[in-house]
Amino acid sequence: MKLRLLSVLALIPLFGYLVSAQTLIQLENMQTPxxxxxxxxxxxxxxxxxxxxxxxxxxxxxxxxxxxxxxxxxxxxxxxxxxxxxxxxxxxxxxxxxxxxxxxxxxxxxxxxxxxxxxxxxxxxxxxxxxxxxxxxxxxxxxxxxxxxxxxxxxxxxxxxxxxxxxxxxxxxxxxxxxxxxxxxxxxxxxxxxxxxxxxxxxxxxxxxxxxxxxxxxxxxxxxxxxxxxxxxxxxxxxxxxxxxxxxxxxxxxxxxxxxxxxxxxxxxDTVQHVALPKSYFAEKAAWNIFYLQQLYKKQHKKFADDLAELKNGKHVLEEDRKELVYAIFINRNKEGYVIEVKDVKHHLTVTLDNFGHYTVNYE
Structure with a gap:
């Protein structure tokens, strides 16, 4: 799993809605395909x-x-x-x-x-x-x-x-x-x-x-x-x-x-065939896992993490995601808002997700 971490200073703070954070045990229970x-x-x-x-x-x-x-x-x-x-x-x-x-x-x-x-x-x-x-x-x-x-x-x-x-x-x-x-x-x-x-x-x-x-x-x-x-x-x-x-x-x-x-x-x-997960699933799953871990982190530290290394309590969750993924976190000055970017180099797509829950899937 490749990790690329970026911290960006934003001029305008991003204030998220109150989002119910799960415990780490609950997050672990949310990993089934x-x-x-x-x-x-x-x-x-x-x-x-x-x-x-x-x-x-x-x-x-x-x-x-x-x-x-x-x-x-x-x-x-x-x-x-x-x-x-x-x-x-x-x-x-x-x-x-x-x-x-x-x-x-x-x-x-x-x-x-x-x-x-x-x-x-x-x-x-x-x-x-x-x-x-x-x-x-x-x-x-x-x-x-x-x-x-x-x-x-x-x-x-x-x-x-x-x-x-x-x-x-x-x-x-x-x-x-x-x-x-x-x-x-x-x-x-x-x-x-x-x-x-x-x-x-x-x-x-x-x-x-x-x-x-x-x-x-x-x-x-x-x-x-x-x-x-x-x-x-x-x-x-x-x-x-x-x-x-x-x-x-x-x-x-x-x-x-x-x-x-x-x-x-x-x-x-229109014909009988095996149903596989869509190619965007793995990057989306990784982005949401980071989102959940950010909620747990903010609950404890009153701010979001700007480095995946700070989410160490959930490291084992992220390590279960696919190795073809490249991560970035873009965070504002006060660490009150962020955008996650997860790039799937194998399937040629990028998922973005912010602290409001807004997300996009961009196909190359």
Missing amino acids: PACYGVMKIDVPIQIDGRDDEQAWDLASWTEEFVDIEGDAKSKPPYTTKVKMLWDHECLYIYAKMEEPHVWGNLKKRDAIIYHDNDFEVFIKPFEQQAFYYEIEVNPLNTILDLMMPKPYRFGGDALMHWDVRNLKSAIHVEGTLNNPDDTDQYWSVEMAIPFKSLTTFSRKVTPNINDYWRVNFSRVQWQHELHSGAYSRKMKNGKYLPENNWVWSPIGIINMHHPERWGYIQFM
């Missing part, structure tokens, strides 16, 4: 009914089973969750199957806080260079919450709840009986058709091309429940709700889904 999935293209229609019994779904492989959001730091979830995906020129199709002996839900108003029920959540970041992303939540009653995040909460982002996925189609199937505690259910499933046009911005069309990558993740929120007069509700102890479980496709390493740099990758395909 993201999950990858190849989404097959189809040319036949799919009926959105909550089932996967159309022949087209036979073309889609299952994802790996969901794990705890903290990954290997926690035990395997007791109920299986897995997803498969397809696409055509109009939509991304998602089918999720969730093993569940007690299928229940209470929330019926659109854009209610759906994760107060057991729910399934979709996170989509279609543009590599842009910070914003989309979130869709659905419960077993097929009640939808959809929103757009201009940037993650930890960078001062605020959820735009008025945003809707126009022409979204979703359906639920319950293998069992909804809201009936007198029997044991098998599973509930979600089927969605997400129109690409609804994710398009004024200046950017989102319909993917063959081999394009998107950042995507899925989360299943699972609560312990109790019964009151035969009705399900979240379980309480000493007047407080017991904490929920968060089971995900691609683990984050900490309990926070709003780290899009830790989501999985989907690649849009």
Whole structure:
């Protein structure tokens, strides 16, 4: 691993937002590679009914089973969750199957806080260079919450709840009986058709091309429940709700889904092939590792480091990154702001990332 360290005096100080810093143990837990999935293209229609019994779904492989959001730091979830995906020129199709002996839900108003029920959540970041992303939540009653995040909460982002996925189609199937505690259910499933046009911005069309990558993740929120007069509700102890479980496709390493740099990758395909990580992944991972270490350093020293040698507590984390990377830190006079530059000499690209979380990927 090559290290090139530069310190630049800036005339204008850069003041970052308050960013929650992880412990070094949490950072070590955020080193697992993201999950990858190849989404097959189809040319036949799919009926959105909550089932996967159309022949087209036979073309889609299952994802790996969901794990705890903290990954290997926690035990395997007791109920299986897995997803498969397809696409055509109009939509991304998602089918999720969730093993569940007690299928229940209470929330019926659109854009209610759906994760107060057991729910399934979709996170989509279609543009590599842009910070914003989309979130869709659905419960077993097929009640939808959809929103757009201009940037993650930890960078001062605020959820735009008025945003809707126009022409979204979703359906639920319950293998069992909804809201009936007198029997044991098998599973509930979600089927969605997400129109690409609804994710398009004024200046950017989102319909993917063959081999394009998107950042995507899925989360299943699972609560312990109790019964009151035969009705399900979240379980309480000493007047407080017991904490929920968060089971995900691609683990984050900490309990926070709003780290899009830790989501999985989907690649849009028209033939069956192996899905590899995009070539920008290694430089991006290294840049974010330095970012996390800078947050830990500032928490202790009240300023950012201008030399990687000062981040010695995380040296072992950086040494796990690829040797083809060249690093630089450009820092302002008061050490209150910086820009990281990570160059991947093998893949001919450079990633820049500042203390605000703004980043770019420049391909030579």
